[in-house]
Amino acid sequence: xxxxxxxxxxxxxxxxxxxxxxxxxxxxxxxxxxxxxxxxxxxxxxxxxxxxxxxx
Amino acid sequence: xxxxxxxxxxxxxxxxxxxxxxxxxxxxxxxxxxxxxxxxxxxxxxxxxxxxxxxxxxxxxxxxxxxxxxxxxxxxxxxxxxxxxxxxxxxxxxxxxxxxxxxxxxxxxxxxxxxxxxxxxxxxxxxxxxxxxxxxxxxxxxxxxxxxxxxxxxxxxxxxxxxxxxxxxxxxxxxxxxxxxxxxxxxxxxxxxxxxxxxxxxxxxxxxxxxxxxxxxxxxxxxxxxxxxxxxxxxxxxxxxxxxxxxxxxxxxxxxxxxxxxxxxxxxxxxxxxxxxxxxxxxxxxxxxxxxxxxxxxxxxxxxxxxxxxxxxxxxxxxxxxxxxxxxxxxxxxxxxxxxxxxxxxxxxxxxxxxxxxxxxxxxxxxxxxxxxxxxx
Numbered sequence: 001x002x003x004x005x006x007x008x009x010x011x012x013x014x015x016x017x018x019x020x021x022x023x024x025x026x027x028x029x030x031x032x033x034x035x036x037x038x039x040x041x042x043x044x045x046x047x048x049x050x051x052x053x054x055x056x
Numbered sequence: 057x058x059x060x061x062x063x064x065x066x067x068x069x070x071x072x073x074x075x076x077x078x079x080x081x082x083x084x085x086x087x088x089x090x091x092x093x094x095x096x097x098x099x100x101x102x103x104x105x106x107x108x109x110x111x112x113x114x115x116x117x118x119x120x121x122x123x124x125x126x127x128x129x130x131x132x133x134x135x136x137x138x139x140x141x142x143x144x145x146x147x148x149x150x151x152x153x154x155x156x157x158x159x160x161x162x163x164x165x166x167x168x169x170x171x172x173x174x175x176x177x178x179x180x181x182x183x184x185x186x187x188x189x190x191x192x193x194x195x196x197x198x199x200x201x202x203x204x205x206x207x208x209x210x211x212x213x214x215x216x217x218x219x220x221x222x223x224x225x226x227x228x229x230x231x232x233x234x235x236x237x238x239x240x241x242x243x244x245x246x247x248x249x250x251x252x253x254x255x256x257x258x259x260x261x262x263x264x265x266x267x268x269x270x271x272x273x274x275x276x277x278x279x280x281x282x283x284x285x286x287x288x289x290x291x292x293x294x295x296x297x298x299x300x301x302x303x304x305x306x307x308x309x310x311x312x313x314x315x316x317x318x319x320x321x322x323x324x325x326x327x328x329x330x331x332x333x334x335x336x337x338x339x340x341x342x343x344x345x346x347x348x349x350x351x352x353x354x355x356x357x358x359x360x361x362x363x364x365x366x367x368x369x370x371x372x373x374x375x376x377x378x379x380x381x382x383x384x385x386x387x388x389x390x391x392x393x394x395x396x397x398x399x400x401x402x403x404x405x406x407x408x409x410x411x412x413x414x415x416x417x418x419x420x421x422x423x424x425x426x427x428x429x430x431x432x433x
Contacts (some may be wrong), residue, residue, distance in 0.1 A: 001254050021247065024256050027204055027277035034228065041224065041255075048200055049273030051261040056254075 003055035019038055024053060058082045059150040062140040063142060066154065068177040071114035072162025072293070077142060078106040085146035091116045091138050091158075115141060117160040119289050119364070122208040122239035129221070129248070130232050131239040133210055136160040136293050159237075161190065161293025181212050187270050188212070188262075189240070190292040192355050194292035199270060200351075202299060203284075204323055208239035210294040221245055223260040226253045230262075242272065284343055285369060286379070286400075289363040297368075298359050300398065301346040308337035309401050334407040341367070341377075341400040353386065360384070360398070367400055376403040412429060 004012045012020060021045045023030055040051040061078040069075055079085060081102060089097040097112045120133035122334070136159060138398055143153040163176055171179075181188055186196045190210040194200040199209070213232035220227045221240075228248060232238050240262075250256050259273045280301035290296045315335050319328040348356060359365065360379055367375045377400040386394050 003254075021148075021250055021256075025203065025246070028279060048198070048275060050203060050276045052223065052253040052255060052258040 001055060006037075007034075059085065059144065059146050059152060060150055061144050061152040063154055064157070064173075064196050065175055066156060066158070067180075068157045069177065070136075070162040070293075071110050071158045071160060071199070072291070073110065073168060074108055075110040075113065075158075077109055078104075079144060080104040081144075081146045081150075083147035085144055087142065087144045089113070090141040090303075091145075093139075093141075094189055098350070108310045109142070110233055113138060113158045114160070117158065117293070119131075119293055119295060120210065120237070120239065121295055122210075122241065124207060124241065124243035126241055126244065129228060129241050129244050129366055130213075130230050131208055131241055133237045136210070138238045150259055158234075159293060161291060164291070169175070177212070182215060183273065184214070184264060185269055188214075189270075190290075190294040191296065192278070192292070192358055193296075194273075195351070197270070199272045200275045201272065202277050203274050204283065204299045205297045206242050207287075207297045208241045208243075209272075210239050210292075211325075212237055217265040219269070220263050220266075221260055222263055223249055223257040224253070224255060226255075227263070231270065242274075246274075278346065284341075284367065286359060287366045287374075288359045288379075289364040290362065291358050296355075298355065300343045304344075305342040305344065307340045309340045326352060336405045336407040338381075338405040339402040341370075341402075343400060344373060345395050345398060347395060349393045353394075356398075363402075367402075377401060379402060 001017075004017060007020060010015050023034055025031075035051060036042065036056055037051045037054060043052050058081065062078045064076050064078075065073075072202050077087065079087065079101060084100060084102045086098065086100045087107075088095060089109055096116060097109070101107075101109060116138055118135040120136045122131040122133055137154065138158045141153060141155045145149070145151045162170075167176070178197075180186065181190070187194055187199055188211050189199055190332045191199065191259060201209075211235050212235055215234050219230040219232070221230060226249070228245070231242075244262070246256060249260075257274075261271050262269045277299065278301065280428045282301060282304060284300045284304060285293055286300065290297060308425055315332050317330050320331045321327075322329050336341045345356060360381055362379075365377050365379050367377045379398055379400050381396055384396055386396065
């Protein structure tokens with residue numbers, strides 16, 4: 001998972017993947033910073049939903 | 057015409073709305089109501105009469121409590137559904153019976169009036185497209201859930217076909233029994249996409265045999281220093297989570313009855329002085345709702361009307377509260393969003409106080425306790 005790897009600087013462990021998930025799902029500035037750095041996909045009717053996050 | 061019986065509504069119905077059994081019989085008849093094969097009520101009558109059965113059925117329904125941390129995408133939720141049978145037999149030996157499925161919850165009177173003879177279950181909860189969930193979130197075309205309010209959504213598994221959840225071309229099958237009640241675990245679905253496909257969907261589709269039923273969108277929550285969560289039983293018989301943000305003010309609501317006082321004779325001065333027992337106060341929390349849009353307003357009104365509201369995570373506890381909003385007014389023609397105050401009066405009143413850190417000493421590991429680790433907790 002390229003994005004998580006970039007975030008932690010190494011292949012993330014299961015605990016770090018849990019942490020990454022927590023960051024992505026928390027309503028805070030940290031999440032928004034992550035979103036800026038991620039590949040964000042826009043779907044139909046996206047105007048009412050938060051962006052989906054996809055990484056290579 | 058010796059025995060004519062009708063039951064409305066038929067087939068599937070809400071136990072929170074009237075269930076009318078009309079009987080016309082020329083000889084004495086006995087009617088019996090079975091709920092999940094257990095005899096719940098027996099009555100009798102002669103001539104033309106009617107009776108309402110909803111309270112008998114509602115007393116045997118329990119709201120399901122599915123949790124986000126369940127490992128299943130579809131969580132069976134059987135406690136909010138009961139199979140019922142009504143049988144009528146008169147002295148002449150004539151017999152009539154019918155079966156139906158009863159669900160916890162109910163619809164508003166306005167909807168009941170506009171429905172007329174059509175059935176809400178056929179029109180909405182068992183429809184092949186649209187919002188099939190037992191929730192007031194979103195519209196008929198899509199469901200929106202705030203990211204901080206995600207909780208499993210109740211629905212009836214379609215009578216034919218197989219459901220799946222799809223995002224970005226990837227999908228999971230959702231296998232269930234036709235006509236049974238389940239809760240869709242949104243949290244688990246997002247986590248599965250995260251684990252398996254390296255993506256976190258903000259919007260995904262529920263499909264029936266490949267055809268779109270409804271989209272579920274996760275909407276952003278605003279940043280807030282203070283956040284309170286309420287779990288309440290909705291009009292549709294499902295537990296929902298509601299977030300309140302904004303500063304809360306603590307206070308106490310005193311019961312109206314005056315605290316009794318009594319006189320004690322003081323030998324030293326040879327007179328009486330007044331004394332009282334301990335005063336029981338009922339804690340109260342006043343919270344501002346933060347910005348509420350027109351779509352969300354009905355959700356707040358439903359919470360204010362709910363008979364079962366719990367404040368979650370307040371000092372690490374779940375506390376039953378009675379919500380009210382004494383000065384609830386809002387512009388009839390909504391534009392943008394509005395905010396109003398909600399009073400949460402605790403259901404427990406107390407005349408004894410304990411120090412705040414006693415729960416830590418009782419083994420609930422927090423910061424500044426022996427259980428403290430270098431991880432944030």
